[in-house]
Amino acid sequence: MKQVSKGVAPILAVLVVFAIFLITQGVNPIEIYTSMITSSLTNSYGIGEVIIKSTPLILVAVATSISAKAGLVNVGGEGQLVIGALFATYTAVFFVGDMPSIIGLLCMALAGMLGGLCWSGIAAILRVKANMNETITTVIMNYIAYLVVSVAVYGKLKDPDAFSYPMSPKIADSLKLPTITGKVSIGIMIALVVAVGAWYVLKKTSIGYQLRVIGGNTQAAIHAGYKVKKVQFCAMLVSGAIAGLAGMIEISAVEGRLRTTTGTNYGYYGFLAAWMAWNNPLAAIITSLVIGFLSVAGNVLEINSGLPSASTQILMAMVLLAILWKGKGEKK
Template identity: 65%
Template sequence: MIKKLKGTKDILMTFVSLLVAVLVYGIFLIISGVNPLDIYSQMITQTLGNGYGIGQVIVKSTPFILVAVATTISAKAGLVNVGGEGQLVLGALTSTIAAVFLLDGFPSFIGIPLMAVAGMLGGMFWSGLAGVMRVCWNMNETLTTVIMNYIAYDIVAYAVYGRLKDPESFNWPMSPKIGAQLKLPEIYPGVSIGIIIAVVISLTTWFILSKSTGGYKLRVIGGNVEAARHAGIPVAATQIKAFLISGAISGLAGMIEIAGVEGRLRTTTGTNYGYYGFLAAWMAWNNPLAAIFTALLIGFLSVSGNVVEISSGLPSSCTKILMAIILLSILWKGKKK
C-alpha cells in the first residue's frame, strides 16, 4: 500500500518537474520574442496531432529506447557506458556490410535475422573492447566509451568513403541501398516493427533484471563490488557480459536504423542517438520500463524541434535547450528523494 502511494507520488513529482521545465523554457521563449503558448501548441498539434507526426516520434524514439536499455544494463553492473553511440554506429556498419556483401540474395526470413545478428556482433565487439579495457587494465569505462564513439564515427567514414561507397552515388559518402527484401516490415506507413522489438527488449530486460538470479547478481555488483566479491560472484566476467549484452542491444539499434529507416549507411547515420539514449536511461533512473517513456519524450522533443524550426523560425537547437532543462529538472527531482 505504502509502496503504491510512493509510486503515485513519484509519477506526480515527475510531472511537476516536467512542468517546471516547460515554464522555465517558456521564459526563454518570451525573451526570444515568441509566444510560448503558440510554440507549445504547435509542438503538440503538429507532432502528436496527426498519424504521420506520431509515426515520426515512434521512429525517432526506437533507437533511444534500445540504447537506453543497453545503458541501463551496464549501469546495473556499476558501469557507466556512454558508448551506446559508437556501438550503435558500429552495429549499423556491420549490418550494412552484411546486407550489402553477403545477404543480398537471401530471402527476408533468413536475411533480416542474419543482418540483426551482424549488427549485434558489431556492437558487442565495440562494447567488448571497452569491457576488456575496464576489467583487465582498469581503464575508466566512461572515458574509453566516449573516445571509442569518435573512433566509431571515423571507421564508418572510412568505410563509406572507401570500399563500402555506392558506385552509383555520384561520389556521395554513402553505402549502396540494402536489398528491398532486407527492409523491416512496417506496422504503419513509415513505422517499422523496430518499435515492437525495442519495447519487447525493454520489457524482457526489466523482467530479467528484477526477477532473475542473474539480474540480482548484477545489482549486487552495481551496488557494492566488495559485497559481490565476498559472495563469490565473478565480478569481472559478469561486467564483461553486461557490457557485451549492452553492445548487442545498441548494435541492434544500429541495424534497425539501417533496415527500418534509412536503408543505407551514411556518415550521419545515428549521430547523437546514442547520447539521447544515454540521457533517456539516466532520466529514467536506469529503469528499463521508465526508459521507454523518457525515450519517447526525447523522441517527441527532437521531432517537434523540426516543427518549431519550420513554423517559428527559431533554430531547432532551441529544443535541445528544452531537453537539457527537462533533464536537469528530472535530476533535481531525483535529488529530492
C-alpha cells in the first residue's frame, strides 16, 4: 500500500538516527536491533505480546481516522479508552458478574462504548456549540480521565482486599474474553473487524463520502449544503465509542481489573499509528503492529542495552516527529 510505504519509510530513517544515538551510549545498534527482532518476532510468546499490545492501538487508530476524515484532530483516544475501561469495569463488578458469559461480555462492551462516547461527546459539544479547538480539549480531557479513574479506584471501585493499592476488584472469570492461543484473545479479531468495517464505510458509502468532503474542505462542504457540524459531532461520538471498546477489551482480555495506569500511552500511540497510515483504517492495522512491535522490543532494548526505559520513549517520539515532518511535506 502506498500509504503504508509512506508511513514506514520515516521509521527506517529514525532507526538509523537512533542507531547513532545507541553508538554514542556505547551500545552496538546491530546487536540491539537483532535481539529486538528475534525476541519479539521469532517465538510465539513475543508474537503474542505484539498482538496484545497492538489490539487497542488498532481501535484507537481507527477512532482517530474517523474523526480525521471529518476534519477533526481527536487526540483524546486515551481518555476515551480509559473512561470506556472505567464504565466496563463498573458494569462487570456491580451488575453482570453473575450473568452468563456472552450476556455479561456484551453488556461490558456496550458500557465501554458508552463511556468512550460520552467522553468524546463532551469535546464534540464544545466543538460544535462553542467552536473550541478539539485538539486542545481532547488533550486536556485525557488528563481529566485519569483523575476520574483515580477517584473511582480510591473510592467506590477500590478492591477491599488490595490493601493500599489503587485498583478495582478482579472481574469474574466468565467476563474474560475467550483466547485464541496463549494470552491472545478474540479482541484482536474484534479490532480487525472494526478496522475493515470502518474502511468500508469511509471508502464505499455515502456517509464516508460526506466525511471525506467535509474533511477535505470544510468551507466548500458548507456551501454545498452539508450539515458539517452534525456530521462532525457524530464522527466524534463514533470515534469515542470505538476507543471505549478498546478500553473494555483491555480490561476483559489483559488486565482483568482497573488500575490508575490502565491504557497509559495507548491513546497517543494509536494517534501516531493513524497518522502513519494517513488515516486509512486498513493501513492502520499494519502501523499499529509496527508500534506494538516497537513497544514490546523496547523492553528488550532496556534489558540488553542497560539504557533506561526512557530510551524507548525517545525512539517513539522520534518516530512521531518524523511522521509529522513527512505529513507537513505532503501538504505542500
